[in-house]
Amino acid sequence: MILTDFQVFEPANASPKPAVVAFRLDGRAAPRQAAPLTPRRTTMTDEYLNRRTFAIISHPDAGKTTLTEKLLLMSGAIRLAGEVKARGDRRRARSDWLAIEQKRGISVTSSAMTFEHEGCVFNLLDTPGHEDFSEDTYRTLTAVDSAIMVIDAAKGIETQTRKLFEVCRLRDIPIITFINKIDREGRDPFDLIDEIADQLALDVCPKVWPLGAGGQFQGCYDLDHDRLLLEDGADSGHFGKVVELSGPDDARLDEILGDAAEQARETMALAREGYAPFDLKAFAHGALTPIYFGSALKEFSVAEVLRDIAQYSPPPRGQKAGEVEVLPADPSVSGFVFKVQANMDPNHRDRIAFVRLCSGVFKRGMKLTVTRTGKTLAVNNPIFFMAQDRQRAEEAVAGDIIGIPNHGALGVGDTLSEKSGLRYSGLPDFAPEIIRRVRLNDPMKSKQMKRAMTALAEEGASQVFTPALGADFYVGVVGTLQLDVIEARMLAEYGVAAALEPCGYEAVRWLAGDAAKVSAFVAGNQGSIAHDRYGSPVYLARSQWDAGYAAEKNPDIKFLKTRERV
Ligand code: G4P
Numbered sequence: 001m002i003l004t005d006f007q008v009f010e011p012a013n014a015s016p017k018p019a020v021v022a023f024r025l026d027g028r029a030a031p032r033q034a035a036p037l038t039p040r041r042t043t044m045t046d047e048y049l050n051r052r053t054f055a056i057i058s059h060p061d062a063g064k065t066t067l068t069e070k071l072l073l074m075s076g077a078i079r080l081a082g083e084v085k086a087r088g089d090r091r092r093a094r095s096d097w098l099a100i101e102q103k104r105g106i107s108v109t110s111s112a113m114t115f116e117h118e119g120c121v122f123n124l125l126d127t128p129g130h131e132d133f134s135e136d137t138y139r140t141l142t143a144v145d146s147a148i149m150v151i152d153a154a155k156g157i158e159t160q161t162r163k164l165f166e167v168c169r170l171r172d173i174p175i176i177t178f179i180n181k182i183d184r185e186g187r188d189p190f191d192l193i194d195e196i197a198d199q200l201a202l203d204v205c206p207k208v209w210p211l212g213a214g215g216q217f218q219g220c221y222d223l224d225h226d227r228l229l230l231e232d233g234a235d236s237g238h239f240g241k242v243v244e245l246s247g248p249d250d251a252r253l254d255e256i257l258g259d260a261a262e263q264a265r266e267t268m269a270l271a272r273e274g275y276a277p278f279d280l281k282a283f284a285h286g287a288l289t290p291i292y293f294g295s296a297l298k299e300f301s302v303a304e305v306l307r308d309i310a311q312y313s314p315p316p317r318g319q320k321a322g323e324v325e326v327l328p329a330d331p332s333v334s335g336f337v338f339k340v341q342a343n344m345d346p347n348h349r350d351r352i353a354f355v356r357l358c359s360g361v362f363k364r365g366m367k368l369t370v371t372r373t374g375k376t377l378a379v380n381n382p383i384f385f386m387a388q389d390r391q392r393a394e395e396a397v398a399g400d401i402i403g404i405p406n407h408g409a410l411g412v413g414d415t416l417s418e419k420s421g422l423r424y425s426g427l428p429d430f431a432p433e434i435i436r437r438v439r440l441n442d443p444m445k446s447k448q449m450k451r452a453m454t455a456l457a458e459e460g461a462s463q464v465f466t467p468a469l470g471a472d473f474y475v476g477v478v479g480t481l482q483l484d485v486i487e488a489r490m491l492a493e494y495g496v497a498a499a500l501e502p503c504g505y506e507a508v509r510w511l512a513g514d515a516a517k518v519s520a521f522v523a524g525n526q527g528s529i530a531h532d533r534y535g536s537p538v539y540l541a542r543s544q545w546d547a548g549y550a551a552e553k554n555p556d557i558k559f560l561k562t563r564e565r566v
Contacts, residue, residue, distance in 0.1 A: 049315045051399030
């Protein structure tokens with residue numbers, strides 16, 4: 001992994017001491033005026049330095065949606081609590097396949113949201129929380145520079161948190177940890193941070209400490225700035241007041257916390273001294289995580305997290321393209337597609353490629369080359385995804401996410417650039433472990449079925465294979481839930497009723513190596529050969545064992561479980 005060194009970013013209008021915002025976020029009582037989003041208007045090549053492109057990773061129910069909403073409220077990007085959810089509900093109401101999401105209480109789509117705060121532009125990428133969508137999530141995480149890991153204070157690290165964390169670790173992504181729901185009865189704070197340190201092998205550095213929990217919860221203490229974060233009124237339960245102290249020994253701590261002050265001092269001293277001091281380099285390399293105890297629902301520590309993403313999380317870093325590393329300051333525009341989403345708006349049958357820009361200053365109307373096809377694309381209608389709306393993107397810089405509407409010209413993993421031949425690495429296809437034959441209820445619909453399957457594969461959620469023999473069509477996925485989504489979407493969006501049924505294969509391997517030997521193997525094993533949508537040959541195996549056996553018997557050929565997009 002290559003990281004460019006960076007300096008702590010000071011927003012242009014930052015006060016000498018980082019501002020802590022004390023206001024209610026729930027929109028019920030005099031919230032902060034929603035700040036209008038300043039239109040993007042830069043030609044400066046170092047504008048990327050104020051971009052923070054990040055994701056929130058968590059196990060379902062830990063509070064990712066609530067935290068997202070509070071971050072958007074704080075930035076003024078939305079005005080009322082409940083809008084993120086409401087937006088989700090509207091989306092769900094419009095689309096059948098999203099009904100699956102609703103029914104199972106999960107989020108199966110990823111999306112991007114851009115908002116500004118204190119002179120910093122945040123690009124928040126949503127990651128699906130369900131394990132079946134790990135491949136999609138994996139790709140989304142290749143497009144971020146940092147992540148917030150949300151942990152439920154009552155539960156600690158859960159399975160999906162750990163999986164997502166492992167993906168972040170592969171790229172050494174810096175992680176800010178938000179331990180949520182401290183307004184409820186939870187586990188001991190030291191237990192929780194020790195668990196993070198031990199299980200994730202990370203150095204930990206508490207930044208905001210909880211004062212009591214559940215019924216005894218009194219607020220939080222910002223350890224770096226000696227500020228008490230308190231409820232805005234007796235029994236309101238909501239954050240709303242900041243009291244600046246000279247330090248934990250300040251007598252006002254006793255006035256405010258009463259008998260609990262002494263114990264708070266003791267635990268805070270342990271929290272400060274018992275763990276690693278904050279080290280920006282270690283954080284930037286993913287070796288240390290700052291920890292914020294808070295409550296997304298009650299808005300405790302949300303401002304501190306937002307402040308510190310701006311302050312500490314790195315701006316866009318260099319991205320690897322084969323042997324070269326493309327720096328964000330490189331004047332030549334480039335980016336890669338990490339997601340394709342079709343029918344976001346069923347009224348328009350649109351298909352949008354989400355592109356993470358990696359270098360240069362992009363301008364609307366620019367012509368970029370798609371490396372895979374060699375074709376040039378005039379990007380006339382690029383989109384920014386704001387919290388609630390889409391906005392035409394006139395200019396964008398490294399770290400920004402732009403949506404490019406297209407009719408199949410762009411697939412997941414594609415590189416777009418002004419320079420020809422550039423190809424970003426790190427967006428692999430994973431060999432699916434669930435392979436199904438597509439059985440049509442109406443055989444006359446086979447053309448539509450192929451169109452639907454190819455379009456779905458281009459989104460990256462599934463893969464399609466055509467066997468060398470016969471007229472079948474196979475679909476490969478990583479998790480079973482995707483099968484339901486595919487069936488539902490084929491019907492809803494393409495009018496094709498189809499069943500996905502077992503076909504006897506359980507493993508797929510891409511074939512690579514000496515071309516003549518691969519061709520000979522393909523010719524001699526036609527019954528077990530299929531081609532992916534790029535025409536590359538794959539070996540279909542009846543079991544994992546069978547795949548291993550074939551590889552052992554043919555040492556000159558590589559049987560690959562992952563393949564970088566060509
Ligand atoms: P997710 O996106 O990670 O799946 O979690 P989400 O934000 O939807 O939160 C899951 C549940 O946890 C929600 O309750 C939410 O209100 C609650 N929650 C989130 N943050 C906090 C917090 O800081 N404190 C407390 N006490 N609860 C929190 P729900 O009952 O499932 O949904 P809802 O009806 O409240 O929306």
